[in-house]
Amino acid sequence: MTRHLLVLAFLAAPLPAFAAGGTTAPTQPASKLQVAMTVYAGGITMGKVDMDATLRGGEYQVVSNLQTSGIVNAFWQAEIQASSSGRVTDKTFAPALYDSFNTRQATGKRQQVSLSYEDENPPRLYADPPYSTSGFEVKPLDAKGTLDPLSALTLIASGVAAKDGNPCAVNLPVFDGRRRYNVDLAKVRDIDIKMDNGLYQGKAVQCEIRYRPVAGFRQRLLNNNDSFPVIRAWVARFPSAIAGRDYTVPLRVWAETKYGVIAVLATALKVDGQSPKGVRSGS
Secondary structure (H helix, E strand, C coil), rough: HHHHHHHHHCCCCCCCCCCCCCCCCCCCCEEEEEEEEEECCEEEEEEEEEEEEEEEEEEEEEEEEEECCCCHHCCEEEECCCCCCEEEEEEEEEEEEEEEEEEECCCCCCEEEEEEEECCCEEEEECCCCCCCCCCCHHHHHCCEEEEEHHHHHHHHHCCEEEECCCCCCCEEEEECCCCEEECCCCCCECCCCCCCCCCCEEEEEEEEEEEEEEEEHHHHHHHHCCCCCCCEEEEEEECCCCCCEEEEEEEEEECCCCEEEEEEEEEEEEEECCCEEHHHCC
16 A cells, blocks of 8 residues: 555656657646655655656657655565657646656565557557466457657646646546556546645645555455555645646645555645745755
8 A cells, every 4th residue: 555655646756858749849838846745654664756847739748757765675675667658639638658666675686667658559569577477367359549648647747637736636547557447537526735844835636545446456456446445635726827727736745554554745846946836946
């Protein structure tokens, strides 16, 4: 569950040049979103994640970095780097290329996963070392029309998929190369928030997020779909300098589990290089 909450939070590192799939002329205006977050379990720091996304014309690129820290390093010390790029279409994203690199610091074991997308076909998977999926295969039809995890996160934050001003009206079909699941958001209420770490004070929307396994899981999990706890999030809207671009950023994501409350909190946020209204400058 900790790893799934990391996926549902927010992620990335400094953005390099356009990744594969980027063909828009660099002279077009670009909008950038930068977010840093910290993961807690029972009040104990578990890791940090950062995200740097760029939307330019009809294309997007995003890179992320996750590093475990604190007590979690005693049993799972890892760094996960990922990047994704593709096209911005009507109310959704069309990924072109997704790359993920997972390094276990203690053992030096590495896992690379790439998904490449062409037209309407299911994504092509490259895994090194190859996944052992015997008995847990994801059928090509189930993987068709899906988003990689990083594109799904960026789609939520970009505001592209928001309907009628509701940032929580989003349903995401996700395939990470091994598992196929849906992430469904629903609005609970409009709220005024003041974050304990002082990062943001202002209006937000509280959302519920449900993680629904589809394929690539043990049959017990597929049969007992309700075993995953409801995840909650505070989502705030931040306008970009690019006309018509409003980001909808999850600032706090949390779930109550049998291991206690697991939470992911934003610690820094910039839009187009500036701290937006309501966000503490210098974060």
